Amino acid sequence: MALDKAAVAHIAALARIRLKEEELEPLAAELRAAIAPGRRVIGLDVGTKTIGLALSDTRLVIASPLDTIRRRRFRDDVAVLFALIDGHEVGGLVIGLPLSLAGTDSPRTQSVRQFARNLLAMRDMPVAFWDERLSTAAVTREMIAHDMTRKRRAEIVDRVAAAYILQGFLDAMGNS
Secondary structure (H helix, E strand, O other): OOOOHHHHHHHHHHHOOOOOHHHHHHHHHHHHHHOOOOOEEEEEEEOOOEEEEEEEOOOOOOEEEEEEEEOOOHHHHHHHHHHHHHHOOEEEEEEEEOOOOOOOOOHHHHHHHHHHHHHHHHOOOOEEEEEOOOHHHHHHHHHHHOOOOHHHHHHHHHHHHHHHHHHHHHHHHHHO
């Protein structure tokens, strides 16, 4: 029995227990194969208080910051997310995975994986995890270097971090 492309990406995303460097390129190729031409990808930086969102272009080359969802209840968060997915013709998700500096799972990693499982239980779509270690720190350093105020940094850091994560994935996907 042959599986369709979306099922393969879905299974691959859920089956990943550890994210190792040698798994990144095949994961990017699996998601690319599962996304219909002309569809976009949304990147998520899932935090305890907010979810940063970024959106790719239809050629899957450039990531742009999109929005920040202030977290309330899971059902409310997902309703906002699904509205954005439908409005932007999204074909897949890239979710930042907060691995420890040693590359192992942490309590936050398990929380993000559970968020993904709950999300997929509500709507089946291709999902890939991407290593997000130090993404917020890198983005914050750049914003400080560009003399942004603390207030402005706080407003945009989550969505810019999501764009940073998504761009890393798109770059790997373009090279695979």
